[in-house]
Amino acid sequence: MLKTGESHTLTHQALLYLLPAAVLVMFAFFAAKNTIIMVIPLIIFMMGFLACFIVRLNLQVHLLKTIALLLPFSIELPFYMNSMIRFPGELFIGIAAMTLIIEILWQPLKDITNSFHREFLWALPLLLAFLITIPFSEMLYVSVKFSFINILYISVFLIFLARHLRKNPGLFSRLLLLYGAGIIIVALSGFYRLWQWEFNPIVIRGIFQPFYKDHTLFGASSALLAAVFFVSGIRNQSALNRFILWGFSAVFVLMVIFSTSRAAFLSLIFMLVVLMMMYSKFRIIYIIISSLIVAAIVFAFRGSIEERLTRVETISYDEHAGFMERAESAANITTDMSNVERLNRWVSALRMFKERPFTGFGPGTYQFTYIPYQEPGLMNRLSVTNPFEPPEGSGGTTHSEYLLALSEMGILGLIGWIVLLGRWVYIAFEKSRNHPNRWLIITAIAALSTYIFHANFNNFLTTDKFAFLFWGTAAWLITNLYGTEKKPEILHAD
Template structure:
């Protein structure tokens, strides 16, 4: 796939000058600082036109810095600067496909992960067509389309060799370290307190849960990079210090799911090494089913209703964890409040669900008041805090089952790929992707972060790269 387009420089320079003058003029007369960004947007368009692979690295580099903003009084929202770049790549995809319809490799289209993601996408379309709220559901479908194109399809054209894998490591990890430095400095002004972590994060991430999820997903990647750092003492020291710093900062996110995600990633890595990973998810699903059946039998879950007056946010981590086990932690019991509502909602539209964005608009009429907490008014309009239940309520049983298959399928592909490779670099990269996906799974069991632009991008990018490595391992095996 050709990634560079020749052109003459005079029209380019003239266009750049006009864009600069237009941006300055609009700033002077309109007073909005955003107009000064026009020249930078023009430069990015030039990079995209000349070498879209370089433009793709810039997009990935922008992800950790991108911030969510609301438009038109909250009716619409986007993230800046990554989402406008994603729109451009979606348009580029349509142009490339029109110019060369067979540009997507056949092996990629036939890959089990691609087939499953395609089925998820098709069922999403069915759910949108049957949605209770068509306009918000349609917007969700369009956004999902360009995210899948940008982060699942484009990588198959981008990742060709070890250099590309090393590049994606640097363009993602270095910006993340910058955000860590900023957040840690802000947090230090509040003595790293439990209650100030969201204030320290600011707009860089949605909250400490997303921040912790990103760190827990990238932590295994950093560990693998340390293992691949070679014999040079300087790189070994830098790698060790980076892993140590990541460990401390991960703890300071105060995100329990993030820590569990790292632990689960280690378990998955060990199971892949000893060819046992195909048992992990069935065993986990069996345990979850047993727990659900236990609490559902004779409404046993009603025995665990919280004391409203004593269920609130604690002021430090130790009290927070203690309250979790005592059923007095506000965030944990709010999850139960919404989980119960989600299960009750699922009986209303079991096949297609309420449609995207349907949970937030309908769930309160399905709640059990006994589980209500101080934050149940939900002004931030967050959803189920469990991606399985989000799929169940918004897209029905087929969507939830397809999502349930995705993780064990990815683990199975990672295990077979890992053992086919002889090259240590590719073996460890495969292991890193499996651990990243394991951490993502745990974080999304307690949240619904796949629909956020940072976690979702990282998930689909990793799945695509896993498919690429799977194909490469087969070629190596044949050779």
């Protein structure tokens, strides 16, 4: 332990070295537009310099708090060769990645190979899928960049964060509160902009820009936060804390409704179903049997189900439609152009997988390669014929995390997801049954389930804001699992 005088000395050293280094990194970034080839090595060097001092002065927790606070306000800026960088979020994420590398190099091998660190091997199939399929890519540069970003996010938000959550059990709640405060500010800004447009729901899609690229990303983030705070409040021992947690949850639910994201709202209903199953201590075998029964019923009555779906006429972009009508429009597969285009993207992804089942077309290439695979009968005003000039209100990729992996990385990508999600389901329904941190594990799984469902309809894990929430919650799940002592609740004092 450091004495008080030594602690103050280290703090002064931190200010002496870190602040000038941070200023140099910022200066180098903004100067990079004109002298990119010379400045990029300088940026990397200064980020490494910062990482060394963060490790030397044990400032990792402060780095994580800074990232959580800044992410909701991170914006996309042009950088190099038509690439975009999310500033300042990705700069700090890069520093965190370098910090992780230094920590691993300095740590004894026996500490790296313990059971806690072996848990990260469950993410290895997904990471390998990104790497193995790069050589088969249609666009090598795109795939290298896309894979690098995904591996970077997983390394920082899953591995680096989990290592420090284990040392600081109460850290996750503080990170969520910092992030939550930021996204609430963005919500207030969006509400003000909507008021300027006289609450016309047509403009909802862009009112959270430049911080959240569209309303669905904002809705998915709010849904995950709503789940964390709601489930945390159920077993919290303090009546005051319970009131505060449920108050936060209510705010985030209202933000989901405000976003008008149908998938985000439905993900909360799915979360409640998962929560009830975990509370009832369902066995995995029962879940598998129930899923097979539901699938059999859907298959047997697919004709009548399809007929009913064709009768739904509510459209999501009707400015006179209420919230429940918008939710109902999720079943409209005939006249709702958003849904029809989503089906078109899914069909395209499946056709791409059929053509290249083992290697896919390369990580990150779907939006550039799917156009010839579209179904003419499903093409509409939102359909893209030129990836560099999408129609207004269109763009994006598969609108499905799982089909994106399938089309870009083939069967390897899907296996990677199945292995990882299967492990989490096993933890939730089997390993947590008599665990001292059972309710914290339930909270983590309930929160993750919002995106496990939402990922059928959108894909956000290449966005720093959401990658932090998703992989960070997974890191919290792991640290709760590998702890025999009871960990602190959300809003519980350390």
